[in-house]
Amino acid sequence: MEPGGTEETTTNGSQQGAGPATAERGGRSLDRVTAADLMLIWPEMEGWPQVIGALAVLEGRSMVDTDGAFRIEAIRETVGHRLHLVPRFRQALYWPGRGLGWPVWGDAQSFDIADHVRVHPVPSPGDELQLLLGCERLRRRPLHRGRPLWEMWFLTGLSDDRVGFFIKMHHAIADGVAGVATLAAFFDPVPDPPEISAPAWTPAPVPSTRELFEDNLRRRLGELDRLLTALVRPLATARRIRRAWPAVQELFAEGRAPRTSVNRRIGSDRRLVVVRGSLDGAKGVAHARGATVNDVLLTAVAAGYADLLSGRGEPTDGVMLRAFVPVSLHQEQPGGPRGNVDAGMLVPLPIGERDDVRRLELIAAETSERKKKSRPPAGSMFRTVFLQRAFLRLMPRQRFMNAYVANVPGPPIPLYFAGASLLEILPIVPITANISIGVGALSYAGQFNVTVVADRELCPDLEVFVAGLQRSLEGLERSAPRTAS
Numbered sequence: 001m002e003p004g005g006t007e008e009t010t011t012n013g014s015q016q017g018a019g020p021a022t023a024e025r026g027g028r029s030l031d032r033v034t035a036a037d038l039m040l041i042w043p044e045m046e047g048w049p050q051v052i053g054a055l056a057v058l059e060g061r062s063m064v065d066t067d068g069a070f071r072i073e074a075i076r077e078t079v080g081h082r083l084h085l086v087p088r089f090r091q092a093l094y095w096p097g098r099g100l101g102w103p104v105w106g107d108a109q110s111f112d113i114a115d116h117v118r119v120h121p122v123p124s125p126g127d128e129l130q131l132l133l134g135c136e137r138l139r140r141r142p143l144h145r146g147r148p149l150w151e152m153w154f155l156t157g158l159s160d161d162r163v164g165f166f167i168k169m170h171h172a173i174a175d176g177v178a179g180v181a182t183l184a185a186f187f188d189p190v191p192d193p194p195e196i197s198a199p200a201w202t203p204a205p206v207p208s209t210r211e212l213f214e215d216n217l218r219r220r221l222g223e224l225d226r227l228l229t230a231l232v233r234p235l236a237t238a239r240r241i242r243r244a245w246p247a248v249q250e251l252f253a254e255g256r257a258p259r260t261s262v263n264r265r266i267g268s269d270r271r272l273v274v275v276r277g278s279l280d281g282a283k284g285v286a287h288a289r290g291a292t293v294n295d296v297l298l299t300a301v302a303a304g305y306a307d308l309l310s311g312r313g314e315p316t317d318g319v320m321l322r323a324f325v326p327v328s329l330h331q332e333q334p335g336g337p338r339g340n341v342d343a344g345m346l347v348p349l350p351i352g353e354r355d356d357v358r359r360l361e362l363i364a365a366e367t368s369e370r371k372k373k374s375r376p377p378a379g380s381m382f383r384t385v386f387l388q389r390a391f392l393r394l395m396p397r398q399r400f401m402n403a404y405v406a407n408v409p410g411p412p413i414p415l416y417f418a419g420a421s422l423l424e425i426l427p428i429v430p431i432t433a434n435i436s437i438g439v440g441a442l443s444y445a446g447q448f449n450v451t452v453v454a455d456r457e458l459c460p461d462l463e464v465f466v467a468g469l470q471r472s473l474e475g476l477e478r479s480a481p482r483t484a485s
Helices: 035-039 042-046 072-080 128-140 176-184 209-232 234-252 279-288 293-311 356-370 385-397 462-479
Strands: 021-025 028-032 051-059 091-094 104-107 117-121 150-156 162-170 270-278 320-328 342-350 403-408 420-428 437-444 447-455
Touching: 028 209, 035 385, 042 385, 051 128, 051 176, 072 117, 072 150, 117 128, 128 150, 128 162, 128 270, 162 176, 162 420, 176 403, 270 279, 270 420, 270 462, 279 293, 279 447, 279 462, 293 320, 293 342, 293 356, 293 403, 293 437, 293 447, 293 462, 342 356, 356 462, 420 437, 420 447, 437 462, 447 462
Parallel strands: 117 150, 320 403, 403 437
Antiparallel strands: 021 028, 028 104, 051 162, 051 420, 091 104, 150 162, 270 447, 320 342, 437 447
């Protein structure tokens, strides 16, 4: 899930481009995956599931009947009436044969909502530990490749009549900003919203071989035309490259990330730990120090790494970890973002600086300068399958980043699902290659909740990292000047 950042306009059209890849044919669109989407599909072949999601906690009294049974059929009906708001949720990925182009999003020819909206009881005592363990078990379940790539799970058996709500979707469907917009389609600002009338839905037929071939040929000719245009307009091409070069240099030419024990090839098992905070508290710190909420988060993450590496006997003095921070490039209207439209920013984390306020000042100064750079969309740097697969094979040994930190603004007001109050919501981010810890933050109705996702085998001492992060957040909040009431 991504923080706000440099805004750039992206263009549509190219099969290997960054924006949605659609082409008109016979009155309907052929919807190819983009380069950014495809970059999120290949990692699964290396054992790194690319699932994003959110774990919410609902006040669940209204979600059970008089016998105490969870009202799953009523919930499925509620979700089904909203599916037209999220077209991807009734589409599957189709993989054309050789020579027919990249995968295509197309309507699922058979769709059963019971395959996607299900119940998972949580064992006693139904506390947070059991909730997170249940969420991890569900996260590990592979999404069925023949169906739309999402699931909703309701985790029953929690204490105090609460119900867990875990929504997972393949990262190819959405990035963080688009993921929050997708989630919003199923929530309401009031407990009793007007009834939504769902339009009738009939799946469009799967594209034929001829349609796929003609569409792929058009796309390749379009790529050739864009290449020729770039060659005959060298000054304009040079200007575009010059604008993007500082950001590319930041990713690959600023020096290698330091070697650490947290950067080893990861497996598939995860641990989830939650740190809860106040959005007003984080904003107060940021305002007082000329920083942003994202800077505050990065400062706390740096503190967590400092404690973790020190505890492992690794040097921290003078060490600068490199954190990859996704930056949203979405330009759609609120509620409309879809797909993967983001870039990346690398931020140095001075873990050798022990004073949290000074560390925040250093990070804020860095991010302020880096946000001024024009950033190309992520998929534009790897526009062929060959480059993508080659890059992926090198990723377990990559040395351009040590950490992954994503922050996205969530709903600012209290929400309801099927009449049940949404008490809190926690982001679930994926980790890949040799990044053994991922940090995701999401705000909601004044909350600022952070979920730490870590490789289970490589991070048996994850509590040390989490304690350092939490201590830093709390210390920064105490350091902010108090305003007179």
